[in-house]
Amino acid sequence: MKKFFSSMFNTSPQVKNISKDKEEDDLVDRLENETYLSNEFRFQHQNEKYQLRATPNEKVTLGVLLNRTFDIRQEEVSDLYIVTDNIREKKGRLIVDRNEIWNFDLCNAVLIKHDNGDIGYRFSENVVLSISYRKGYAKQEDDDKSIGRVNDTIIVHLRGCGGGKETWFIRASIMLPTFSHEGDKTYIRTANQPQTLSVLFAYDNTSPEQRIEEYKAIHDRTIEKFNNGEELEFNEHCIISQMIPTIGKDFYWGNEVLKENRYWDAIVYLENVYHALRESWLRSDITDEDKRMFYQTCYIIGYCYAEMCLYEKALFYLEIVRPLNNITYNIEYINCLANSRDIRAIYTIHGELNQLAQLKENEITDSVIYYHNFLRRRRAYTFVDMGRLDDAEEAFKEMLNEDANKEYAKGELEYIHIMYLQPIITQYFIDNKSEIWLLFLIAHSKR
Secondary structure (H helix, E strand, C coil): HHHHHHHHCCCCCCCCHHHHCCCCCCHHHHCCCHHHHHHHHHHHCCHHHHHCCCECCEEEEEHHHHHHHHHCHHHHHHEEEEECCCCCEEEEEEEEEHHHHHCHHHHHHHHHEEECCCCEEECCCCEEEEEECCCCCCCCCCCCCCCCCCCCEEEEEEEEEEEEEEEEEEEEEEEEECCCCHHHCCCCCCCCCCEEEEEEEEECCCCCHHHHHHHHHHHCCCCCHHHHHCCCCCHHHHHHHCCCCCHHHHHHHHHHHHCCCCCHHHHHHHHHHHHHHHHHHHHHCCCCCHHHHHHHHHHHHHHHHHHHCCCHHHHHHHHHHHHHHHHHHHHHHHHHHHHHHCCHHHHHHHHHHHHHHCCHHHHCHHHHHHHHHHHHHHHHHHHCCCHHHHHHHHHHHCCCCCCCHHHHHHHHHHHHHHHHHHHHHHHHHHHCCCCCHHHHHCCCCCC
């Protein structure tokens, strides 16, 4: 086992030609088996209390899920609204009976069980459960009149995520929002955040003990053969692919989807790369090439989060590449500070300008000139955000005769002039009860 984990990032398993693995298996069978083994691996590596399996005779209920994940009790829920959404229609259904809510069959919401015994997923369907929930509720006669003890909502999203002929897996994504009054009154508490959890559960059409035994046999054989450098069968490759991070593939696809401005999709791929390379770095077995990939990954993730206006998340990754003093990385970092109105923005910009001022003439390249112009524009922009309109106006006027900056400077100067006039004009419109012109002014006072 030790040998296996020590070689996770440095060894690629040998895989037989799939067409020779089992010639009698067709492509559908192989795909189903791959999906089953991958999901079973993820299922087995969850916290044991979340490893829920249903059978034809045993349900995975909403009550069990809520109790196992967030310790919610039956008497705390009051109603359940079910939304089923597919490519053809969206339907809703309300349940108010507590026993029916608690015993709601999660598998039946996602799976279709045909009369001939076949089972499959509802095509392209999402199921969203909205559960009204009263925190700490025990009984109707409860004497506690705290305003925080009002109904809030738990959201559960269900979707089928693949399986095989005898086992189907369902992903439950659960969110427990911040209670409304807690969010208003206890805003200083850093822990006062929505709670989220993703749980994978299974439906076995046969004995779950048999399915688990079969899986563990393949799992143990895979590790043994991998450690011995033996050739892997297709089923064994499905297991090993879950244990060895596919760094190169994830990095490639992360960059590909980014070309389509699919920022969230890119993050999903690239965070896999980030976590894998971080672990490799911590073990001191990372190569120089992997370090470069790690830094580039941090930059791209930061860029994606910034494009989604999630600036705190963006800064976490961009601060990792900050010490490299790479102009591209620096520009994104400073953009993020400025756009999020971070108090560090002006100090960081001044620090960078001071460094550039110390460069010798032979060190000034086209990239440095571009960076210098960028910093000046950002400095003036930050002056506006700080209310230092005179400083901003002076800075932008200096740029009016510069090809690289004049168009940007013109737009910002127009904005500054509106900012100067806005208090006077606003008061005039208010005094004259001119609501239309006031709305017009407000609409055109934004960058």
